[in-house]
Amino acid sequence: MLQVKNIWFGYGNKPTLKNISFNVAAGEHLSIIGESGSGKSTLIKLLYGEYDLNQGSIFWKNTQILGPAYNLVIGYDFIKYVAQEFDLMPFTTVAENIGDFLSNFYPEEKQKRVNELLKVVELTHLANTKVKLLSGGQKQRVALARAIAKQPEIILLDEPFSHIDNFKKQTLRRSFFKYLKEQNIACIVATHDKNDVLPFADNMIVLSNNEVVANNTPQNLYNNPKTPLIASFFDEFNHIEPFGLVYAHQIKIVEHSNLKATVKHSYYNGNHYLIEAILNDKLVLFKHENSIENDTTVYLKVVKLN
Ligand SMILES: Nc1ncnc2c1ncn2[C@@H]1O[C@H](COP(=O)(O)OP(=O)(O)OP(=O)(O)O)[C@@H](O)[C@H]1O
Numbered sequence: 001m002l003q004v005k006n007i008w009f010g011y012g013n014k015p016t017l018k019n020i021s022f023n024v025a026a027g028e029h030l031s032i033i034g035e036s037g038s039g040k041s042t043l044i045k046l047l048y049g050e051y052d053l054n055q056g057s058i059f060w061k062n063t064q065i066l067g068p069a070y071n072l073v074i075g076y077d078f079i080k081y082v083a084q085e086f087d088l089m090p091f092t093t094v095a096e097n098i099g100d101f102l103s104n105f106y107p108e109e110k111q112k113r114v115n116e117l118l119k120v121v122e123l124t125h126l127a128n129t130k131v132k133l134l135s136g137g138q139k140q141r142v143a144l145a146r147a148i149a150k151q152p153e154i155i156l157l158d159e160p161f162s163h164i165d166n167f168k169k170q171t172l173r174r175s176f177f178k179y180l181k182e183q184n185i186a187c188i189v190a191t192h193d194k195n196d197v198l199p200f201a202d203n204m205i206v207l208s209n210n211e212v213v214a215n216n217t218p219q220n221l222y223n224n225p226k227t228p229l230i231a232s233f234f235d236e237f238n239h240i241e242p243f244g245l246v247y248a249h250q251i252k253i254v255e256h257s258n259l260k261a262t263v264k265h266s267y268y269n270g271n272h273y274l275i276e277a278i279l280n281d282k283l284v285l286f287k288h289e290n291s292i293e294n295d296t297t298v299y300l301k302v303v304k305l306n
Contacts, residue, residue: 001023001024001025001026001060001061002023002024002047002058002059002060002154002186002188003023003057003058003059004020004021004022004023004047004056004057004058005021005056005057005058005059006019006020006021006055006056006057007019007020007021007046007053007055007056007057007058008020008053008054008055008056009042009046009051009053009054010054011042015054015210016039016042016210017039017042017043017046017207017210017211018210018211019211019212020043020056020211020212021056021212022205022212022215024154024186024188024203025186026153026184026186027181027184027185027186028186028187028202028203029177029180029181029186029187029189029200029201029202029203030186030187030188030189030201030202030203030204030205031188031189031190031191031196031197031200031201031203031204031205031218032044032188032189032190032191032204032205032207033190033191033192033197033204033205033206033207033233034206034207034208034229035208035229036192038207038208038209038210039207039210040158040190040191040207041084041158041190043190043207044081044156044157044158044188044190045081046058046067047065047079047156047188048065048074048075048079048081048156049065049066049067049068049071049074049075049076049079050067050068050074051067051068052066052067052068052069052070053067060076060078060079060153060154063076063078065079077150077152078152078153078154079152079153079154079155079156080147080148080150080152080154080155080156081147081155081156081158082140082143082144082147082155082156082157082158082160083158084158084159084162086139086140086142086143087143088131088139088142088143088146089131090130090131090132091130091131091132092130092131093127093128093129093130093131094118094123094126094127094128094129094131094134094138094142095114095118095127095128097131097142097146098114098117098118098142098145098146098149099113099114099149100146100149101146101149101150102114102149102150113149114127114149117145117148117149118145120145120148120175120176120179121141121142121144121145121172121175121176122141122168122171122172122175123138123141123142123145126138135163136163137163137164137165137168139163140160140161140162140163140164141164141172144157144160144176148179148180148183148185151183151185152185153185153186154185154186154187154188155180155185155186155187155188156187156188157187157188157189157190158190159190159191159192160176160189160191160196161173161193161196162193169195170195173195173196173200174199177200189201194233194234194235197218198218198222198234201217201218202217203215203216203217203218204216204217204218204221206221206229206230206233208227208229213227213229214226214227214230221234222234225237225245228245231245231247234247235247235248235249236248236274236285237285238251238283238284238285238286240259240279240284240302243302243304246302246304248274248285248286248287249286249287250302250303250304251284251286251287251300251301251302251303252286252300252301252303253286253288253298253299253300253301254299254300254301255299256299257299257300257301259279259299259300259301259302260279260297260298260299260300261277261278261279261284261297261298261299261300262277262278262295262296262297262298263275263276263277263292263293263294263295263296263297263298264276264277264278264294264295265294266288266291266292268291269287272287272288272289273287273288273289273290273291273292274286274287275287275288275291275292277298277300279300284300286300
């Protein structure tokens with residue numbers, strides 16, 4: 001298990017992270033979310049041992065993760081880290097990059113493993129292409145395959161699919177996270193994308209103002225967002241008294257109610273429209289199957305079924 005106990009860290013005098021504690025079990029999938037600059041990447045780097053802590057401790061099982069003041073070479077065999085900038089060998093092929101950490105002692109085994117990894121990240125067709133010729137998204141997939149090549153016990157991913165286009169993202173995300181679960185590899189993922197979290201994470205932590213402000217399952221945080229920051233991560237939302245935080249899909253148009261609003265704009269969103277309206281002099285957002293003409297009066301009802 002990963003045990004993070006009361007860690008503090010700052011690049012200068014001011015703390016970037018304060019009083020951070022959480023655990024991650026073997027094979028567990030934890031997401032870290034928070035606004036840009038909230039310290040997600042910094043936390044991932046601390047878990048890898050890239051910096052020295054100001055206070056607190058990090059253990060994976062019985063091994064303490066220590067920073068450069070204690071280690072000549074940063075990192076540990078059982079932990080892999082895929083940064084936002086990938087560390088690849090540009091002048092060798094995709095297959096060579098992926099196989100770089102694998103032993104040459106059993107060439108057939110090595111080839112089999114490389115083929116398996118190429119399949120997980122859907123790069124079989126580019127096996128013999130030099131990495132310098134790849135797109136950003138393809139390079140990101142090589143970095144992911146390299147990180148799992150030697151079966152780490154824990155993998156740290158910083159925005160792992162940010163360069164990958166939507167055509168590939170959905171299937172890649174499913175096959176990659178499924179692979180980690182099957183192999184019982186714990187993973188910690190810093191992300192801005194709810195689609196990295198909701199279908200896959202066992203738990204998620206929310207960073208704000210240098211601290212962990214929530215640590216719970218995605219289901220609990222989605223169904224009961226305690227703060228606007230958490231609600232905004234998942235979807236468009238409103239604050240309507242006496243209901244509190246209400247997602248746009250939790251508002252319906254009804255024949256009559258005491259929530260009388262005037263429509264100002266309809267945004268096409270594929271399977272629904274996002275409607276912007278004015279309710280008691282405040283903006284309200286709700287989802288509707290059709291567009292609605294501007295200045296139409298509608299009556300709204302809050303339906304919180306979660
Ligand atoms: N090497 C560094 N030296 C000094 N300050 C840094 C360094 N790296 C990050 N910071 C600062 O630490 C804070 C947290 O940055 P960090 O990159 O961890 O945030 P983040 O949540 O990962 O952001 P994003 O979502 O934009 O990637 C920011 O204020 C940033 O400017």
